[in-house]
Amino acid sequence: MTGPSRSTQAGEGRDIPASWFTPSIHTSYFQIFAKTLEERSLPVPRTPAGQPRLLPVIDFLPSFDAISAVTQPLTGIEVGLAIPGAAHGPMGLAALSSPTIGDAMKAVVRYVPVRNGLFSYRYVEDEKLAVIELTPRLKLREYERFLQYATAVAILNIFKAISETITLKDGFIHFPWRAPADIRMSQSALSRCLHFDKPTLCIGFPVEITRRASQTADAYLHRLTSMAGEEELTKIAGNFAARIRQLINAEAPNWPTLEDVASRLAISKRTLSRRLSTEKVVYQDLIDEARGELACWYLRQTSLPIGEIVERTGFSEMSNFSRCFKRLQGISPREYRNHFRSNSSA
Numbered sequence: 001m002t003g004p005s006r007s008t009q010a011g012e013g014r015d016i017p018a019s020w021f022t023p024s025i026h027t028s029y030f031q032i033f034a035k036t037l038e039e040r041s042l043p044v045p046r047t048p049a050g051q052p053r054l055l056p057v058i059d060f061l062p063s064f065d066a067i068s069a070v071t072q073p074l075t076g077i078e079v080g081l082a083i084p085g086a087a088h089g090p091m092g093l094a095a096l097s098s099p100t101i102g103d104a105m106k107a108v109v110r111y112v113p114v115r116n117g118l119f120s121y122r123y124v125e126d127e128k129l130a131v132i133e134l135t136p137r138l139k140l141r142e143y144e145r146f147l148q149y150a151t152a153v154a155i156l157n158i159f160k161a162i163s164e165t166i167t168l169k170d171g172f173i174h175f176p177w178r179a180p181a182d183i184r185m186s187q188s189a190l191s192r193c194l195h196f197d198k199p200t201l202c203i204g205f206p207v208e209i210t211r212r213a214s215q216t217a218d219a220y221l222h223r224l225t226s227m228a229g230e231e232e233l234t235k236i237a238g239n240f241a242a243r244i245r246q247l248i249n250a251e252a253p254n255w256p257t258l259e260d261v262a263s264r265l266a267i268s269k270r271t272l273s274r275r276l277s278t279e280k281v282v283y284q285d286l287i288d289e290a291r292g293e294l295a296c297w298y299l300r301q302t303s304l305p306i307g308e309i310v311e312r313t314g315f316s317e318m319s320n321f322s323r324c325f326k327r328l329q330g331i332s333p334r335e336y337r338n339h340f341r342s343n344s345s346a
Helices: 027-038 057-066 075-081 090-096 101-115 141-162 164-170 218-235 240-251 258-264 269-278 282-303 304-310 319-327 333-345
Strands: 023-026 055-058 119-125 129-136 173-176 202-206
Touching: 023 027, 023 057, 023 075, 023 090, 023 240, 027 055, 027 057, 027 075, 055 240, 057 141, 057 282, 075 141, 090 101, 090 141, 090 218, 101 129, 101 141, 101 218, 101 319, 141 164, 141 173, 141 202, 141 269, 141 304, 240 269, 240 282, 258 269, 269 282, 282 304, 282 319, 282 333, 304 319, 304 333, 319 333
Parallel strands: none
Antiparallel strands: 023 055, 119 129, 129 202, 173 202
């Protein structure tokens, strides 16, 4: 049986946007989500294996669904507040050590791609205001408002660490939708920073504020973290494994062989293997990750028999599927499905 493409109807259940398989959210945020779920006594998804890296949105969907991101998008504010500046890696540290608030804003825009690829970021300044504009790069669909709340508040949280007084008095976040009727802000100081019915999603300050010296400025640390940020940007631009992941997912479920990928890239199979090896990645692991991500989607979002899911994800037989799935998720496919069914009915 031929399975669905990423952008077509996934048989039973919702269609899967191709962009949800694009590496976009760093593993450091996975830990923040896990802590938030644990504090709410909710099931904590298995931490992705491997080195810290950008993960596709689909890897975060169990966490989003566990926290009711679709029906309660305002939980994004709680998640954003839970992310400390240091969790943003070079982006957060470069901003915190910048000489002025304005320089910190520019550092965020410069280095945010190493942690969050969900949005495009732009620094804009006029005579009165300086803002960071956020424009979605992916089709976030029903998770859009949750992720916009979480991302914008997390960025504001960086400036709150620089100067809480300035941030909560003069900073603002503009949201391009009406204020939700059920908004309840226990953080009364933060609530005055949130403004609705605005043209664009943005975080900003009056220009005179951005010219003030930062209370956390550190020239030496800023130089080091900026260098680290530039190195990370270079890695992302030249990340061969990420490029291969995108190519693999575009072909799903007709998973390409190593030879197929090498041919598409006009390089030899040996060169392809060597370049992946330099990034400590094995091609078969990329295939298994892609199959596992698609299998998790079917198990959570559909009632398809597991045997049919095996066929749709391209495994040769049930035993291979079960063995690979348990290695990636720590539990069997049936246990995984039952886990999410019981959680959704609770």
